[in-house]
Amino acid sequence: xxxxxxxxxxxxLFTACLLLVFSGCxxxxxxxxxxxxxxxxxxVTYKGTPIPAGSTVTLISSEGFAASGVTAADGTFKxxxxxxxxxxxxxxxxxxxxxxxxxxxxLMDPSQPMxxxxxxxxxxxxxxxxxxxxxxxxxxGDNPPIEMDLK
Numbered sequence: 038x039x040x041x042x043x044x045x046x047x048x049x050l051f052t053a054c055l056l057l058v059f060s061g062c063x064x065x066x067x068x069x070x071x072x073x074x075x076x077x078x079x080x081v082t083y084k085g086t087p088i089p090a091g092s093t094v095t096l097i098s099s100e101g102f103a104a105s106g107v108t109a110a111d112g113t114f115k116x117x118x119x120x121x122x123x124x125x126x127x128x129x130x131x132x133x134x135x136x137x138x139x140x141x142x143x144l145m146d147p148s149q150p151m152x153x154x155x156x157x158x159x160x161x162x163x164x165x166x167x168x169x170x171x172x173x174x175x176x177x178g179d180n181p182p183i184e185m186d187l188k
Contacts, residue, residue, distance in 0.1 A: 070102070070125055072125060072126065073125075073126040073176075073177035074118075074123035074124060074125060074126055074177065075123070075124060075126045075175040075176050075177050075178055075179070075180050076116075076122050076123060076124070076178070076179050076180065077104075077115075077116045077124065077173075077175050077180040077182075077183055078106070078113065078114060078115040078116065078182055078183070079094075079113070079114060079116075079182045079183025079184060079185065080111070080112045080113045080114070080182065080183070080184055080185070081094060081108060081112050081114065081133065081185045081186075081187065082112050082185070082186045082187065083158060083159040083160075083186075083187040084186070084187070084188070085186065087108070087110065087111050087112025087113075088108055088112055088133065088158050088159055088187075089108070089135065089136050089158045090108055090109055090110040090136065091107060091108065091136030091137070092107070092108045092133055092134060092135055092136050092158065093105055093106070093107055093108075093133065093134045093136075094106050094107075094108065094114045094116070094131065094133055095131070095132050095133070095134070095166075096116065096124075096129030096130070096131055096173055096175075097129055097130050097131075097132065097166045098125065098127045098128065098129045098130075099127075099128075100125070100127060102118065102124070102125045102127065102129070103118070104116045104117060104118040104124040104125075104129070104175075105117065116175075124175055125175070126175050126176050126177045127174070127175060128172060128173070128174045128175075129172065129173050129174075129175065130166035130167070130169065130171070130172050131163075131166065131169050131171035131172060131173055131185070132163065132164060132165055132166040132169055133159060133163045133164060133169070134164060135157070135158055135159075135164075159187050160187065163187060171185060
């Protein structure tokens with residue numbers, strides 16, 4: 038084989054590899070899911086009071102889909118799946134997570150009593166889909182708002 042043939046073969050192999058890699062790119066949504074999808078939003082409260090802004094509402098299906106949304110100050114959220122508002126239409130278990138602490142902690146004044154631990158914004162049973170006892174069914178198209186008042 039001549040040097041020219043080896044270079045041509047290497048160049049062709051490189052081009053073929055690039056085509057193979059880029060052929061997977063596009064608007065497939067990442068998961069390849071092509072079934073019915075729905076859009077959903079809602080509100081989460083605990084004993085009638087909105088849960089804290091920045092809390093995460095996560096829906097997890099038995100098929101392995103996960104949609105999530107972050108709450109606003111009034112407890113409202115909008116669900117997304119892989120960056121899009123269209124989420125697979127199926128039944129999901131719900132779990133919640135508290136907002137993460139941000140910012141600097143204030144310095145302690147030694148002349149003042151120790152502060153008490155902050156009260157949890159909702160019961161810890163809601164932080165795992167296996168214990169929250171909450172479920173949501175998303176249907177194709179626009180869904181009515183999901184209202185969850187935790188007890």
